[in-house]
Amino acid sequence: MLKMEATYKDSKDIAEFIVTNRGNFQQKLLSEAVNVASKINEILQRGNIDLLKNAERLALYVTENREEELIAFAKQEGVAWAEHSLTLSFKLEWVQAIRRTLWHFLYQFDKVKGLNQTSESFYKQEREVNDHVDQFLNNFFISYSDYKDDMLKSQRKLVEHLSVPIIPISSSVAVLPLIGMIDSYRIQTIEEKVLMDISSVKIQTLIMDLSGIADMEIDVIVHFKKILSGIKMMGCDAVLTGLRAELVRKMIHAGVTFEKQAETKGTLQQTLREYLVLEAK
Numbered sequence: 001m002l003k004m005e006a007t008y009k010d011s012k013d014i015a016e017f018i019v020t021n022r023g024n025f026q027q028k029l030l031s032e033a034v035n036v037a038s039k040i041n042e043i044l045q046r047g048n049i050d051l052l053k054n055a056e057r058l059a060l061y062v063t064e065n066r067e068e069e070l071i072a073f074a075k076q077e078g079v080a081w082a083e084h085s086l087t088l089s090f091k092l093e094w095v096q097a098i099r100r101t102l103w104h105f106l107y108q109f110d111k112v113k114g115l116n117q118t119s120e121s122f123y124k125q126e127r128e129v130n131d132h133v134d135q136f137l138n139n140f141f142i143s144y145s146d147y148k149d150d151m152l153k154s155q156r157k158l159v160e161h162l163s164v165p166i167i168p169i170s171s172s173v174a175v176l177p178l179i180g181m182i183d184s185y186r187i188q189t190i191e192e193k194v195l196m197d198i199s200s201v202k203i204q205t206l207i208m209d210l211s212g213i214a215d216m217e218i219d220v221i222v223h224f225k226k227i228l229s230g231i232k233m234m235g236c237d238a239v240l241t242g243l244r245a246e247l248v249r250k251m252i253h254a255g256v257t258f259e260k261q262a263e264t265k266g267t268l269q270q271t272l273r274e275y276l277v278l279e280a281k
Contacts, residue, residue, distance in 0.1 A: 008108050014063045017109045018056065025059070026052050028104055033097035036090050047084035049077075055098050062102065062132040074136045078143025082151075091140070099133045160189040166197045172204035173275050177268070179212030187223045194227060198236045205275070206231060209268040211242025218254050221247075228261035238262035241271050 006024045011017040018025055029052070030037040040051050054077070061070040081091055106125070110117060117125070168174045176194065197203060216224065231238045240262050251257060258264065265271045 008112050010112050011109075014106060014109050015060050017112075018059050018063070018105055021105070021108075022056065025056065025101060025105060029055055029097055029101045032100050033094050036094045036097070039090060043086060043090075047080055047086055049080055049084075049086075051094060055094070055101075058095075058098055058133075058136060059102050059105075062129055062136075065128070065132070067132070067135070070132060070136055071139050074139035075143040078140045078145075079147050081140075082144045082147035088141075088144070092137075095133065095137055095140075099130070102129065102133075157189070160186055164190050164193040166193065166201075166203075166206070168201065168203075169272065169275070172202070173207065174201065174203045174205070175207045175209065175268070175272070177209045177212060182213060182216050182220055182224075184217075184220060184223070187220050187227070191223070191227045191230070195230055195234065198231065198234050203236055205237045205239060207239045207241060207268065207271055207275070208262075209241045210247070211244070211268065213247065214244060215246055215250070218250070218256070221251060221254065221256050225256060225258060225261060228258055232261055239271060240264045241266065241268045 006027070008017070008024060009020050011020045036051065043049050043051060054073075057073065058070070060066075061073060077091075080086075081088070106129070109115075164176065164178075166174050166176050174197070178190070182190070194206065198206065228238050238261060240258060241264070243264060265274075
């Protein structure tokens with residue numbers, strides 16, 4: 001059985017031609033993007049993104065040379081796809097299908113109009129159309145990546161703040177148990193959290209337990225010393241417990257000590273007993 005060729009209504013320009021022959025545009029587009037076609041309803045429900053409507057919108061921006069609107073639309077799409085964690089491979093397949101469908105319509109428009117383009121005009125059109133589609137893709141991916149990066153940074157900051165648990169044990173005494181690796185990023189989080197909590201909770205004594213810290217790099221140790229100085233400047237006494245031999249050895253060889261900034265004690269358990277007894281008196 002022979003497949004009937006689609007018929008196209010004449011229009012004054014290519015943009016109007018796409019809108020007037022919308023049914024043919026969508027049918028051709030769906031045939032060009034088989035994998036995405038089956039996901040159209042799912043993407044609409046998941047992210048409220050109408051792929052067919054947006055495809056026509058992109059085609060019109062390209063054919064009418066509306067560069068600013070095209071870039072803004074690409075950025076908007078990038079955020080929407082990142083926000084709803086939609087598959088990038090689908091987007092790439094869909095935009096390439098839009099490119100092929102657009103070229104099919106440019107051919108049909110010339111055919112309906114009975115136009116025969118010169119080589120020069122064709123290559124000029126080819127460059128303009130493909131440049132605009134590539135511009136859309138480029139801005140889409142940058143926007144998508146920026147959104148994901150910002151989200152990861154926000155999540156990391158949240159996790160880091162949760163990893164600095166300042167626990168009040170009385171109206172004036174709090175404990176900060178530090179566990180795991182402390183790098184240059186995490187020490188900044190510790191600084192921010194400690195100084196903010198001393199100010200907001202009115203902590204007078206902060207017991208910092210380092211028994212869960214096996215090692216710290218010298219630059220991190222120096223930064224930690226500055227935090228202890230900041231604690232003292234805010235009228236709070238810092239007490240260090242659980243300093244490990246490996247860490248103390250490194251501090252000795254580097255010529256770094258905390259004796260002027262903080263009081264040091266053996267274990268957290270012993271120190272807590274001391275302060276709880278003092279509070280009870």
